[in-house]
Amino acid sequence: MKTNYQPPCTITPEIVNRVAEISEAIGRLSVITDQAKALRLRRVNRIRTIRGSLAIEGNTLSEAQITAILEGKRVIAPPREVREVKNALAAYDRFDTWKPEAEKDLLEAHRILMSGLIDEAGLYRHGGVGVMEGQQVIHMAPAAKRVPRLMGDLFSWLAVTDTHPLIASSIFHYEFEFIHPFADGNGRVGRLWQSLILSRWNPLFAHIPVESMVFEHQVEYYEALQESTRKADSSPFISFMLRMILDTVTTSTPEVTPEATPEVRLLSVLAGEMTRQQLKESLGLKDDEHFRKAYLLPALESGLIEMTIPDKPRSSKQKYRLTDKGRKRMTQHGKG
Template sequence: MGALHSLESKPQLRRNNRIRSIHSSLKIEANSLSLGQVREVIAGRNVIGDRKDIQEVKNAYAAYEMLNEINPCSIADLLKLHEVLTRYTVDESGAFRKGEEGVFSGDRCIFMAPPARLVPQLMESLFVWMDEARETVHPLILSAVFHYEFVFIHPFADGNGRMARLWHTAILAQWKPVFAYIPLENQIEKFQEDYYRAIAECHKAGSSDLFIEFMLEQTDRILDEISMSADEEEVASEYVKKLLSVMEYGVPYTASAIMQKLHLKSKETFRKHYMNPAIALGMVEMSVPDKPTSRNQRYIRKR
């Protein structure tokens, strides 16, 4: 966990991971914005895109920024965060659904959520269980069970998947604060089909065991990835420092111009050791983020 705790002293890495979390969780729900566009929206810059998708990014960022302020065992806090997460995008924001909800594959209903009249009672029971179980159930298990049960109850008219993943993170962050900056959502997005398959199988079996196994495996994978990234960052840091030393803030540079300043001839070395790590750390941005190989591409130092 040493590499993970290093996130506490690296605010830029924490911010980058949070942006990854937001982008992936929204992408799972068909938000069309790219990672670069999500980064630009969060930075307060104008982005050309669907208005609802842009608002969802703003909402998600505001909700994730509140993780340290909430009590994961509070239904009132759950409703408050749902209002933030769905502000200006849905009618029933910050309130349990009034109508019936189902999950469809094309025109075929593959899962019907419990009746709306039962939602308040089911959610109350889930939160009471969680409050009692957290004394004896490991947080990694507790968060996975809550995630599955929440999806099963489907308490909101919209935003259930985003809220389930957000609350999963909130439970883990209460256990170890560093989890607020671990992009578990990114790992789920990579295995999205398996994610939905595990949920569907659990619906059939009437047990959350398979989903727990899935989430434990993905948590283990993302922790390994973060640890390796932290190690790689230590190696890359000297290259990034050299790169930044030849770039002025806010000035757009071509790759050729930067390579000339660094006395580099290999484009592969430039991308792998210098530019890609700097972009990943959010220290340099591309002028055309959606087209990395564009002939009009320029690189701009942000920090």
């Protein structure tokens, strides 16, 4: 399908500068990542990618549980969440065979990701769909009958654009989420496809867990999508995604990546005794529920931190401090 469609987008100086920074950082990463370390990182980062992307959609499985599923071990967890992980692992196994500009490949990716989860796996939706925030509809997607044409236009643009892949992948991601072509699974497919576009520019992006960073900033992710829709211009979303990509690339060194779990990041900012609010602000996080589930609870459950008032968990004077185990963990990572 031929089209003259051009997604509305303003390329700001900030976007141009970020592209330059990412290009420089990915160049450095290419030099220091030797083959042996790359194989180790590939597995770790694939697990982080899957956990991040699914966690945005509400999946609660940890990296350890996903690793166990990957190794064929039995995991006690909600069957739907286990199925989501198995589907994601199967999809990423096919990752290298897909072409970003091939619409049939995207449909196949959706079919694999959503197999056994929805009836319309691998098919564009046949009904209306909206994006909800609580009880409020924050985005009403285009009518179902328009989806094939809109997606055709988007793929035709992607096939011929000379826009830098860092920008083009972000534009595609935004436009895809705006169209919301599937009944469910749009978020995970959109993020997967941006990674696919980037990996064709530089193969390292097949193993850099951008989705994990997006998960940590998921409130901002949705805010950037909404702002771009309000402005009818994808530049706010592009700026956000480039910041996520830059942050991920600059922390994805062979020495840092395997240890860069949320719990360890929490330990790295914990000085003395700190409140929940102080910890959340030190980590640069906005979403209290995300902070609690992804950072605080795993660190407590792992015995890396402890409450100063354990008998009154909900006390307004509650603070948190490192345990001996937490201090040893930080010493092992050269932080203590």
